[in-house]
Structures are given as C-alpha cells and as structure tokens.
Amino acid sequence: MKKQQQGAALFVVMVLLSASMVVGMTAMQSSLVDERLAGNFRSSVQAQMTAENTLSSLVNPVNTTNRNDFLGQLVANPQLLEETGGKLTGDAIAQLLQAGTLDEFIEDLLPANFDELEEEDQRQIKEALLANLELQFEVNTEEQTVTITSWDRGLRNSAARDSAIIYSYSRRETDSASWRQYQRGFIACEGMRVGGMRGGGSAEFNSFNSQVEGGINQKTGNAYLSTREEGADVFLTGNGRINGKVYSTGDLVFSSSSIVSGDAYINGLADFSGNYNALVNGDVVAEAAVGNRRKVRDHVGGELLLRSGGAGLEELEATASCDEQGVVGLYEKYLNETGVSSSGDISITDWNISEATVLSSEGLYDPHPEHSGDYVEVEGLNGESVVRVDNFKLAGSRVFQVGTKESPANIVMLVEQDFEISGGSKFIIEDGSSLTVIVKGKFLLKGGRKIEVEGNGLVVDDEKEPRAAFSLVSLYDDSLNEEGENAGVYVSGESTYYGEILAPYSHVNFVGSSHLYGSVYSRKLSVEGNNKFYHDEALGVFGVGLKEDAWCSFDDLSPLTIASPVDRLSLPNSQAEFNGKGSVPDITVTQGDLERFSSANAANDNIQGGIPDGLFSRGESAEKFHAFIEMIRTRSDTVQVQGGSVRNNTSFGSKGNEQITFVNGTINANNISGAGVLVVKGNYDAGGNPEFDGLIIVLGNYSQKGGGGRDLNGALLVAPYNASNLTFASANIEFSGGGSNDFNYDEAALRTAFNLLNDEEQASWGSCNAPPASGNGELTWSLSGWR
Numbered sequence: 001m002k003k004q005q006q007g008a009a010l011f012v013v014m015v016l017l018s019a020s021m022v023v024g025m026t027a028m029q030s031s032l033v034d035e036r037l038a039g040n041f042r043s044s045v046q047a048q049m050t051a052e053n054t055l056s057s058l059v060n061p062v063n064t065t066n067r068n069d070f071l072g073q074l075v076a077n078p079q080l081l082e083e084t085g086g087k088l089t090g091d092a093i094a095q096l097l098q099a100g101t102l103d104e105f106i107e108d109l110l111p112a113n114f115d116e117l118e119e120e121d122q123r124q125i126k127e128a129l130l131a132n133l134e135l136q137f138e139v140n141t142e143e144q145t146v147t148i149t150s151w152d153r154g155l156r157n158s159a160a161r162d163s164a165i166i167y168s169y170s171r172r173e174t175d176s177a178s179w180r181q182y183q184r185g186f187i188a189c190e191g192m193r194v195g196g197m198r199g200g201g202s203a204e205f206n207s208f209n210s211q212v213e214g215g216i217n218q219k220t221g222n223a224y225l226s227t228r229e230e231g232a233d234v235f236l237t238g239n240g241r242i243n244g245k246v247y248s249t250g251d252l253v254f255s256s257s258s259i260v261s262g263d264a265y266i267n268g269l270a271d272f273s274g275n276y277n278a279l280v281n282g283d284v285v286a287e288a289a290v291g292n293r294r295k296v297r298d299h300v301g302g303e304l305l306l307r308s309g310g311a312g313l314e315e316l317e318a319t320a321s322c323d324e325q326g327v328v329g330l331y332e333k334y335l336n337e338t339g340v341s342s343s344g345d346i347s348i349t350d351w352n353i354s355e356a357t358v359l360s361s362e363g364l365y366d367p368h369p370e371h372s373g374d375y376v377e378v379e380g381l382n383g384e385s386v387v388r389v390d391n392f393k394l395a396g397s398r399v400f401q402v403g404t405k406e407s408p409a410n411i412v413m414l415v416e417q418d419f420e421i422s423g424g425s426k427f428i429i430e431d432g433s434s435l436t437v438i439v440k441g442k443f444l445l446k447g448g449r450k451i452e453v454e455g456n457g458l459v460v461d462d463e464k465e466p467r468a469a470f471s472l473v474s475l476y477d478d479s480l481n482e483e484g485e486n487a488g489v490y491v492s493g494e495s496t497y498y499g500e501i502l503a504p505y506s507h508v509n510f511v512g513s514s515h516l517y518g519s520v521y522s523r524k525l526s527v528e529g530n531n532k533f534y535h536d537e538a539l540g541v542f543g544v545g546l547k548e549d550a551w552c553s554f555d556d557l558s559p560l561t562i563a564s565p566v567d568r569l570s571l572p573n574s575q576a577e578f579n580g581k582g583s584v585p586d587i588t589v590t591q592g593d594l595e596r597f598s599s600a601n602a603a604n605d606n607i608q609g610g611i612p613d614g615l616f617s618r619g620e621s622a623e624k625f626h627a628f629i630e631m632i633r634t635r636s637d638t639v640q641v642q643g644g645s646v647r648n649n650t651s652f653g654s655k656g657n658e659q660i661t662f663v664n665g666t667i668n669a670n671n672i673s674g675a676g677v678l679v680v681k682g683n684y685d686a687g688g689n690p691e692f693d694g695l696i697i698v699l700g701n702y703s704q705k706g707g708g709g710r711d712l713n714g715a716l717l718v719a720p721y722n723a724s725n726l727t728f729a730s731a732n733i734e735f736s737g738g739g740s741n742d743f744n745y746d747e748a749a750l751r752t753a754f755n756l757l758n759d760e761e762q763a764s765w766g767s768c769n770a771p772p773a774s775g776n777g778e779l780t781w782s783l784s785g786w787r
Helices: 002-059 060-076 078-084 102-109 120-130 327-338 590-597 619-632 749-754 759-766
Strands: 085-090 133-140 145-153 158-174 186-188 193-196 206-209 223-227 233-237 244-248 252-254 264-266 269-271 283-286 289-291 305-307 344-346 357-360 363-365 380-383 384-389 393-395 399-402 409-417 420-421 426-429 432-440 443-445 450-453 459-461 464-467 470-474 489-491 495-514 515-529 534-535 561-562 564-572 587-589 607-609 637-642 659-664 666-670 673-680 684-687 693-697 700-706 712-718 729-735 778-786
Touching: 002 133, 002 145, 002 158, 060 133, 060 145, 060 158, 060 432, 060 749, 060 778, 193 223, 206 223, 223 534, 264 269, 283 289, 289 305, 289 495, 327 380, 327 384, 327 409, 327 432, 357 409, 384 659, 464 470, 464 495, 564 590, 590 607, 619 659, 619 673, 619 759, 673 749, 693 749, 712 749
Parallel strands: 186 223, 186 515, 193 233, 193 515, 206 534, 223 244, 233 252, 244 264, 252 269, 264 283, 269 289, 283 305, 344 393, 357 399, 384 409, 393 420, 399 426, 409 432, 420 443, 426 450, 432 470, 443 489, 450 495, 470 495, 489 495, 495 515, 515 534, 561 587, 561 712, 564 729, 587 607, 637 659, 659 673, 666 684, 673 693, 684 700, 693 712, 700 729
Antiparallel strands: 085 133, 133 145, 145 158, 158 778, 357 363, 380 384, 459 464
16 A cells, blocks of 8 residues: 555656646746847837937937928928938938937947958948938928938847937018018127116117108117027116017026017027016017016016927027128228228318318318328229228317218228217218228217218118118227227217118127117127117118128139149249139139239239138038039039040030030040030149130149130139048149130129029038028928927
8 A cells, every 4th residue: 555655656746747847848938938028129129219319319409400401402392302212321311410420329239340340341231230220201291391200120130110200390481580581680699788787778779761751750660689699698677668579599688677569589588587567568489487577478468488398499590600791801802902002090170160071982072181181092993982091080070071962972991990980070971972981990989979871861772782871890809898988889978870880799889878770780789878779671681892692603703713722833924814803802712822822913913812601611611512513413414524535625515505514534635615514523734725604613633734815704613622531632723835815703604604503502502591492481490299
C-alpha cells in the first residue's frame, strides 16, 4: 500500500512539474510579446515625437519668414507641389528650417562607427534615414487654410506616425489694421513718450489731407503712433488724445488719462494701471493686460484680445534696423553725383532788414551779402538744385525764402554741421517750391519760429510721388546724448513745422506748445507739453532722394557692378566709358575695393563702395544669389548653351525678341550680341565688338579685349561664388586693347529684362516679399490648430 502511495505521489509531482513548465513557457511567451509590444510602442512614440519635433521647428519664430514666404507661394500657386504630390522630404524640408535641424532628429539612429566612415558613406546613410521624414501640404482656398502634416514613415522599426498643424491666412487690405502698410505717420523705432518724463501736458495727435477741400482745418482722425524695433514701448504720460491708432512692438503704458480713439496693437503688455480714465476706444490686441478698474476690459471700448489666451493673434513684425529708408548714404550720394563744393557758413542773423534772402536754382540772393556769404555754388541733378554749406543759421528778424512765385525751385541743401532757426526770423517755402535739408549735425527750431509753406503747397506732387514741400533728413546719431538741445532734432516754444522729419539715428524732441503738420520717422520721439501733431495723409511713401520702388528690378545696378572681391584689376585707359547717366553710380564695387577703383577715369570718378540694396545687402549674400541663379538655370524656357559651342558672332536674342540664356561654361569669342538676360557660368572673355541690351551676369572672371563701335546698354554684374559654402569668390576684371565699347545705364533695357522673369523669380531677386498675385492686400498667418 505504501509503494502505491509513493507512485501516486510521483505522478502528482510530475503533473505539477508539467503544469509549472506550461505556465513558465506561457509566461515567457507573454513576456516576449509584452517586450515586443513595448518596443513597438516605444518606436511608435518616438515616431510621433519626431513628427511633432519637425512641426515644432517649423513653428519656431526664427523660421517665420521662410515658412510664411513658402506658404504664401503655395496659396498664390497651389500647383507648385504637384510634381511631388504636395510633399517635401529630406533636404527640401531642411531648407525651411533655420531653427531645428534634421540632423538632430536622426542623431541617435546613426551607427556607432559613423564618424569613422567615408564622407560618401555618411551621406548615403543620412539620405536613407531622412527619406523617411516627410511634410505634406494641403491648401484649402475656401477655408483659407494650409494643413501641414509631418510624417515619420519608419525611422525606427518601421513605425509610422504623423502629426499635423493648420495655418489659417487672411488678407489685410491697405486700409485695414495692418501697421506694416503705413509708411508715414509718427514712428519712433526704439520707443516714444508722449507727455514728458514727469507726465503732464495734453498733446494731441490727429490727421488731415492738405489736398482736399477743407485741407489743414479738417481733421480726419487717422493718425497713428508706432514703434518698430523689438521691445520698443509707447508711454502715454500726459492727458493726451490720440485720434487714430497705436502700434507698439513693446508695451503700451498709460500713466495718466490719455485716450486712444482707435485700435491698439501691442506685442507686449497693455498697461492701464496708471490711471482710472485711461482708455482705448477701439480693439486691443496684446500679450497681456492690466488695469486700474475692477475689470481690465473696462478700459477698452472694443474687443480685448489677448495673445496668451488663444492662438491666431500674431505679433507685429519688428525691424532690425531703423534706417529702412537707406538714408545713411544719401549725403554722399548727392555729393558724389554732383561734386558740389561747400559754400562755407550761411549765417543770416541781422535785425531791421525786411527784404528776404532768396535761395533759388540760380544761387543765393541776399540784399546784404556781407552778412550771409558772398557766393553759393549750385549744381543741377535730375531736376533738383543741390547746394552745400558747413552751417546754416537764421536768426534776428531776417526772412529766408526758397524759390519765388515766378520761378519755383526744388532745392537739396547738404549741411555738413548744424541747421538752426531762432529769434524773430521767418523761413518760407514759396508755393510750388520744395526744400530737402540733409544735415549731418543737429537741427534746432527754437523760440516760436515757423517753417512756413505758402499757398496750398504743403505737398509737392511730382511725377514720382507726393512728397512734403519741406523735408528734413537728419543723419545725426545722438544715441549717447539725446536730452534737450543735444537731441538730433529739437523743436521748442510755440514753433510751427510744416513738413516731414526723417531721422533714423536721432531723438526727435518737441518741447512746449508747437505744431507739426506732416510726419515723423525717428529713432526716438518725445513730446513734452501741449504740442499738436497732424499727419498729412496726402503724403506718399517715404522716398527722400531715393527711388520710390522697393528693390524689385535690375534698374539699380550700375553699368559695372562687382559683388565679389577683386583679385587682378585692369580698367580701360582708352575711350571706353562706364556711364550711370546720373541715375546710378558708374561703377559699384565692394567697400573693400573702393580705393582700388578710385582712379578709374572711365567712370568719371563716380564710383560707389558697398553693393546696392536688395539681393546683396540683406544678410543673404551668395546664398540668395545662388537660389536665384538656380531658378534661372532650371526654368523651362531658358535657352541652354554649352560654353564650347559659342563661336564668334553668336547672338543671344535681340531687341524686341529678348530671351534668357544660360551658358554652361566659358565664353571666349568675338562680336557677341543679344538682349534680355545672359548668365555665363564660367569666365567671359569678350573680344571684337560685343553688344548687349539688358543684364549680363558673369559667374567667373571678366575680360575684354579691344573692340569699339557697339555698347552694352543695361548692366554687367560680375559675381563668382562658391556653391559649396555659398560665399563670393574673388574675380579678375581686365580690360585691354584700345577699344571704345561703352557700358551705359539703360533703365528701359533692364526693366524689359526683369519682366522676362516670373513672379517667384522676381521676388527671389529682390526679396520684395510681395503679396501673392491672387487676391488683394497682404497675407497674414496664424497657427489655428495642432493635432
């Protein structure tokens, strides 16, 4: 019986062991499944994170310009992505991301010996990984949205996940709330204060239109105050009235009972805590708001929209430089183009002389020249008369007059030091005349004096654009000492100023009870007392002495423009000539090469250092230029030519039959001719009698041997660059022989050449950021969804 029991026990033990083994095996299988599930889940989460990280980089403010420009192109031309099915991968994504690189997303996936591999092997591994990253774009023009879906399609264990964001867009018309549309008003880049450091005063801001019935006596309520640089505040410390709108790239701070009749757009804080009666009658868009009343919104007559409370409210676009108008080189521009000499000091300061001293296109007439200078040299330039003095001072009871009723004059006065009006004097601009003062020193208007404009001539409407009859351009930099009369522009007492002030480096300081009718663009603006500021809506965009168009054409290029540093240089010593015809410098080179070109007789000594605005001066340099060249090279109707096939007498188009030609290689031939745009990838060795109407771009060295009788009408741009590191390379410029080929500025030929480009290519050349062709107004973007 005992043996039977032992056998039964053994059987039971065996059964239990078998059951344990089954349980163990099941547990092991379950553990493996769990491990695989966990691994797959981890890969899936990592894929989701990669997709979202890509979108986070795209949303990063550093990428705003690239992103919005690209989305704007899609809205204007949704067919752009048809070839790729609306997708971008790899390097195409990287081009959109200045902040957040794709290398960061794949760094942990690279093999352990990656750094030891050959460069080509590393490139192939990266390409294989990045091929799994994808951005997909879907444009919905009815709902005005662009949906961007980011995919990781298998970087880790073939796990694929996606994430998507939605950007909504709208169009701000030129008369809407977009502060960027306004070119004139009361602008202070670094900030403004209305009411003085200690408050007080009841300054008024308003607007009028001098060219409509009622003119200066009819106020329209469209004034606006704005700052431009990041963090620049608007302080309202007095009991002022802003009959219009306020745009602040920093905070808007009320420390008194000031009232804004219109809207306020604020990047930072709307601070009403300084006074119970502080009020904005329109809408307020801000990051945050604080108030003096029980509810902050009681300080707002319209809607209170806080950026921190919801998506869709973009900040104002801040500018990096106050001198967007490019006035820094304006004095030298006039000086170089006219060569006018200084007439010394003009000091008109006597009493008891009633007859006016008159400045006209003929010179200065003074009934008592012994007190104001014997002679003023006048040089003509494009319908303007240019004079130059060291100092200008008007005081006593004297009268100074620009032009006469019978002979109106357009005068540009270059002032090397200071410009001052004071005492009991009168400063008069006759009807139909205009005066632009470009002053390197300080501008002082003191003691209740007036700058008067006779008749209804506050605005002179020439063929280019409406402009103020009196324009002050201050080049004075007072950033280290800007208080009181040390400010670059100082107006005190009960003075009256008719005209505009353009002072990107100066503090404009109004003290007392003065009146201004026109506009102000300044580094800083202070209004202390009971001053009245009225913006003249009849003024056009800023354009003092400059072209009114943005850089969106070839017509600012010199007959010879060299964007690269020059190595070997040999300029013509024969009859050949570079001629900018008073519209552009004869030769434009980099600042570092200016001295080397200073003896170029063929350029009439009219040589400019510093590459012109637009493509070459926006921090994009060779990178932007390379993108433009690639657009030209790859467009469908570009005439492709191999350099070795170019023979003597080859023609690349003709006037009336202009074309875009891309020569892939060098040209070494005589008697080349053509019209339109000619791009030479290599060196260009011209001989004989070359002739061209339009723009020639040489990406190598340029040399010309002999020749005569035929000319280049337009511009020659020499700009070799290194495509791998996107920097400009050195160029050889060599002219030899006794030829007389001229290089002439021709605006019509350059504009005809520019119009051969499509909208995208034109925008790429000029960085104009023009709104898309479809629809009106400026596109604005807001992030409206993320899933």
